Amino acid sequence: MSESTPQQRLxxxxxxxxxxDAALVHMLAERFRCTQEVGILKAENEMPASDPSREARQIARLRSLAEDAHLDPEFAEKWFNFVVAEVIRHHTEAAATVVDGEE
Ligand SMILES: C=C(O[C@@H]1C=C(C(=O)O)C=C[C@H]1O)C(=O)O
Structure with a gap:
């Protein structure tokens, strides 16, 4: 008796x-909840939206983790940069909102 049909395996x-995919969506939502809070903290304290030295350390760490996990490090870095670009956009918006509120 075969273990399962191709359709069942699929x-x-x-x-x-x-x-x-569901876990990834929930984890991303949690990450963005944290970064939104960072964005408000930075805006209220006139800190720059991006921190390239922190990003460089994160990329080095993620590339190493990816290699250990047999995930393409280039892909890991692209994914990170894609997410961070959206975070910076949120931070820039938060800074504009805080400045508007002060006027
Ligand atoms: C969240 C921060 O702001 C930016 C976004 C980062 C991220 O999404 O991991 C990292 C560095 C910053 O460019 C932070 O400074 O920690």
Missing amino acids: ERLRSSIDNI
């Missing part, structure tokens, strides 16, 4: 993929 794998 469905089982897709079910895991759906769970992983």
